[in-house]
Amino acid sequence: MTQEQLRTYNVPLAFVDLYPDRPLIVRATDPVALVQSLTPQHVRQLVSLQLLDISADLEELEGWNPGLPIEVVLADPEAETMKLYRLCRLQRSHPVRVVVPIVPGFSKAVRVASFLQLPVKLEGAQPDPDLIEELCEALDFFLHNKAVSQPIEYFSGVLTTVIHKQPVTLWEIQEEHPSTVRYVDDYGVQTLARRPFIRTNENLDSFQFELTKRVLCDESECSSCEFFLNCGGYFKWPDPDYSCVGVKRVFQRMRDAALELHDDLSLYPTAHTESAT
Numbered sequence: 643m644t645q646e647q648l649r650t651y652n653v654p655l656a657f658v659d660l661y662p663d664r665p666l667i668v669r670a671t672d673p674v675a676l677v678q679s680l681t682p683q684h685v686r687q688l689v690s691l692q693l694l695d696i697s698a699d700l701e702e703l704e705g706w707n708p709g710l711p712i713e714v715v716l717a718d719p720e721a722e723t724m725k726l727y728r729l730c731r732l733q734r735s736h737p738v739r740v741v742v743p744i745v746p747g748f749s750k751a752v753r754v755a756s757f758l759q760l761p762v763k764l765e766g767a768q769p770d771p772d773l774i775e776e777l778c779e780a781l782d783f784f785l786h787n788k789a790v791s792q793p794i795e796y797f798s799g800v801l802t803t804v805i806h807k808q809p810v811t812l813w814e815i816q817e818e819h820p821s822t823v824r825y826v827d828d829y830g831v832q833t834l835a836r837r838p839f840i841r842t843n844e845n846l847d848s849f850q851f852e853l854t855k856r857v858l859c860d861e862s863e864c865s866s867c868e869f870f871l872n873c874g875g876y877f878k879w880p881d882p883d884y885s886c887v888g889v890k891r892v893f894q895r896m897r898d899a900a901l902e903l904h905d906d907l908s909l910y911p912t913a914h915t916e917s918a919t
């Protein structure tokens with residue numbers, strides 16, 4: 643199989659027939675339309691569904707293809723926080739993840755989703771400076787609150803890659819690497835995954851190579867950044883002049899926590915052996 647055949651396409655429901663035999667994430671606002679439009683052949687192609695309206699009638703999806711992963715994308719996290727309770731029933735028949743855009747007040751939705759045992763994916767690559775504090779608070783909540791038992795991406799992914807010393811970047815952790823995922827916008831144009839409001843004239847086939855070349859040029863912020871191995875210049879797109887002072891604070895906390903966890907884990911076999919003797 644070629645790389646292209648293995649690539650996943652995130653498509654609006656209306657374009658589902660334009661990508662035959664390709665792995666698909668199909669997105670829509672209306673569960674009824676999803677259930678009525680998707681044939682068994684489409685379902686075989688499905689990696690997951692993306693529901694863009696948390697207020698929609700979820701009952702339609704409850705008994706439909708149980709086990710199929712569903713992502714519910716919040717449009718306004720603070721206002722929609724209490725609607726997360728609506729996902730409890732859906733969760734009984736499907737793995738459900740909540741996509742939370744990083745906008746003011748997003749952390750309330752993160753907390754409630756975590757209390758409801760829902761995995762979370764944070765979305766938004768160039769947070770304003772006034773959101774960095776909220777991002778740090780959300781990270782502290784993830785690291786220290788005992789009620790958190792499900793992943794909060796990208797925190798969980800970065801922690802794992804640092805602990806295991808894997809050269810995996812935020813592009814992969816956030817499922818936005820264009821070699822493996824493409825987002826098809828509502829006009830049929832392919833762009834970077836889950837950055838629906840930004841169209842790019844970049845060549846997606848060479849995007850990663852070109853971006854790396856750009857962000858690692860002499861004197862650039864990335865060229866002297868200790869987090870490049872797990873970041874890959876993620877925060878330098880689309881605006882190459884975005885200042886990473888704030889996100890580096892978040893990275894530093896994630897790395898400190900990962901190293902602490904690593905030290906704790908490395909003590910475990912000794913403690914285990916001692917207690918067994």
Ligand code: SF4
Nearest residue numbers: 864867870873877886
């Ligand atoms: S945190 Fe910023 S400076 Fe560091 S590698 Fe990522 S994009 Fe580059």
